[in-house]
Amino acid sequence: MPDFSILFAALLNGLTQGAVYALIALGLTLIYGVLHIINFAHGAALMLALYAVYFLYTRLGIDPYLALPLITAGMFALGYLLQRFIIGRASHGRDENILLVTLGLAIVMENLALFVFRSDTRTIETPYAFATVEIAGALIGIPKLAALAGAIVVTAGLYILMVRTDLGRAIRALAKERQGARLVGIDVEHVLAMSFGIGLACVGAAASFLMPSYYVNPTVGSGFVLIAFTVVVLGGMGSFVGALAGGFIVGIAESLGGLYGMALGLGENLGQLAIFVLFIAVLLIRPQGLFGARA
Amino acid sequence: MTLARDLVVAGAITAAIAAVPLVVTSGAVLNAVILTLYAALLGQAWNILGGFGGQFSFGHAVFFGTGAYTATILQLRFGMNAWAALVCAVAAGACVGALIGALAFRYGLKGSYFALVTLAFAEVFRILATTFTFTGAGVGLMLPLAESAAALQFTTKAGYLYLILALVVVGFALHIWLKHSRFGAWLTAVRDNEMSAAALGVDVIRVKQGAILLSAALMAAGGVFYVQYLHYIDPAIAYGPAVSVEALLGPLVGGMGTVFGPLLGAVALHLLSESMRNLLGDAPGLSLALYGIVLIVMVRYLPSGLMGLFDWRRRS
Numbered sequence: 001m002p003d004f005s006i007l008f009a010a011l012l013n014g015l016t017q018g019a020v021y022a023l024i025a026l027g028l029t030l031i032y033g034v035l036h037i038i039n040f041a042h043g044a045a046l047m048l049a050l051y052a053v054y055f056l057y058t059r060l061g062i063d064p065y066l067a068l069p070l071i072t073a074g075m076f077a078l079g080y081l082l083q084r085f086i087i088g089r090a091s092h093g094r095d096e097n098i099l100l101v102t103l104g105l106a107i108v109m110e111n112l113a114l115f116v117f118r119s120d121t122r123t124i125e126t127p128y129a130f131a132t133v134e135i136a137g138a139l140i141g142i143p144k145l146a147a148l149a150g151a152i153v154v155t156a157g158l159y160i161l162m163v164r165t166d167l168g169r170a171i172r173a174l175a176k177e178r179q180g181a182r183l184v185g186i187d188v189e190h191v192l193a194m195s196f197g198i199g200l201a202c203v204g205a206a207a208s209f210l211m212p213s214y215y216v217n218p219t220v221g222s223g224f225v226l227i228a229f230t231v232v233v234l235g236g237m238g239s240f241v242g243a244l245a246g247g248f249i250v251g252i253a254e255s256l257g258g259l260y261g262m263a264l265g266l267g268e269n270l271g272q273l274a275i276f277v278l279f280i281a282v283l284l285i286r287p288q289g290l291f292g293a294r295a
Numbered sequence: 296m297t298l299a300r301d302l303v304v305a306g307a308i309t310a311a312i313a314a315v316p317l318v319v320t321s322g323a324v325l326n327a328v329i330l331t332l333y334a335a336l337l338g339q340a341w342n343i344l345g346g347f348g349g350q351f352s353f354g355h356a357v358f359f360g361t362g363a364y365t366a367t368i369l370q371l372r373f374g375m376n377a378w379a380a381l382v383c384a385v386a387a388g389a390c391v392g393a394l395i396g397a398l399a400f401r402y403g404l405k406g407s408y409f410a411l412v413t414l415a416f417a418e419v420f421r422i423l424a425t426t427f428t429f430t431g432a433g434v435g436l437m438l439p440l441a442e443s444a445a446a447l448q449f450t451t452k453a454g455y456l457y458l459i460l461a462l463v464v465v466g467f468a469l470h471i472w473l474k475h476s477r478f479g480a481w482l483t484a485v486r487d488n489e490m491s492a493a494a495l496g497v498d499v500i501r502v503k504q505g506a507i508l509l510s511a512a513l514m515a516a517g518g519v520f521y522v523q524y525l526h527y528i529d530p531a532i533a534y535g536p537a538v539s540v541e542a543l544l545g546p547l548v549g550g551m552g553t554v555f556g557p558l559l560g561a562v563a564l565h566l567l568s569e570s571m572r573n574l575l576g577d578a579p580g581l582s583l584a585l586y587g588i589v590l591i592v593m594v595r596y597l598p599s600g601l602m603g604l605f606d607w608r609r610r611s
Contacts, residue, residue, distance in 0.1 A: 104590035270426070272422050
């Protein structure tokens, strides 16, 4: 049994890691939950955003946090165009087809990245990458705390967008009853594309917060895809607060799983395993998630 | 097509492929035929559950890897005969299929949820295989060379060609049976409308369970062939997403839920990737990127696959 200070550090670490998962999952929950679109290209989109952060920093010297508006705007445009001109048109309105098209997009993005950037793992060196603060005896990285703050701000922003704006109302109307939304004059294709764009913009924000303490290579996104799905399913589809809480739970489960895995001599892999076991268990036992209403 | 015509076409294709080693001696050509048949086998396995049953799995690697690891470990650590190991590996794959089916279908996971849960199972198995030294951990396992038919290894490419052809023929038999049997009719009824199938008295869960069992068993056989042919397996190959994608892409391109779609898709994809390699060179990622584009283009313009081109009645 690890002593308390190690446990506390692992908890804190899991919480901040969970914030990054929550940021990625927020975009997914918007796309997946509210619009019933399964975006398997989510991880690949994260990878592209991470490369964008990387090149903006190394080529133009733009700090990742200052690049955030640029990246989110770029990812928004990408998401809008993908949904409007590729996913929407190719899917013929069938869920299985959306599944296959986004899987195809993920394959294309990852392998074009492999072709253009090669498989090298790249990192950026910022002056604050290793800066830490001490909280009750546990050291925690400043970039990770920034991600935690970012996750909370983005969640609040999305919540306000959905509840207070016309766009949010249109998105919610579409989620409930697509045909009815069309009948009352909502431009369905436009709103679907806007939602997809906002979903990828969240991924852009996640990339800006992630890059200072992480790395990028062509397959970096695939590791996050299932984790993000876990978070979404755990939190309940379409629930932003659920995604935030789900992110924290998954982050802590991974961190503690890794800790006990080390203690039992099974290695850190046990942390990842904990995530997927949690995922399967939630899918089977409570598919509506911890915070979702029963369908 | 009628049963008689399906049997004649399957027989003619089998005879034509079986004649290839008698005419061609080039190792490269034989290798290409073997790899195409191997892709066709994976596609056939996926097609049973995905094409006929409408349950899209994104993690078929879980059955492939289980077959490959079971066969390798039984031979390597327990000195079992390769043929017996093949039977055990297929059984092990079917067991994993039964387990996933029992969980997923009983709890009513459909569509994207089913795709997700299969993907998650493949990841769990990949991490387990990476963790334990029993499975060789991240390093993987080597199957020692023992070139004799008793060890299911062959000195000539022709031997492997007949082995994989035999497995594909089993796949054909399963497909033709599904198309013309009562069980197959139940399965396609469940795919087309689960509610009305249930209302007509079809035991939906049992039918899906049967389909995943057959699909997993055939996929495990593909895993066994992989290790027998290439003598090496590691967690990324066995349980990684590449195999799962390869299994679903063939039927999608060829025609889902058709008897000859998986083979047709495998041939088309092989020709495509070969010609691209000749045209663009062997750049990393390019051929897979092309696969992704093919996937999207097929869904957009030819959702019933290449077999749809042959279906004159529906087109006119």
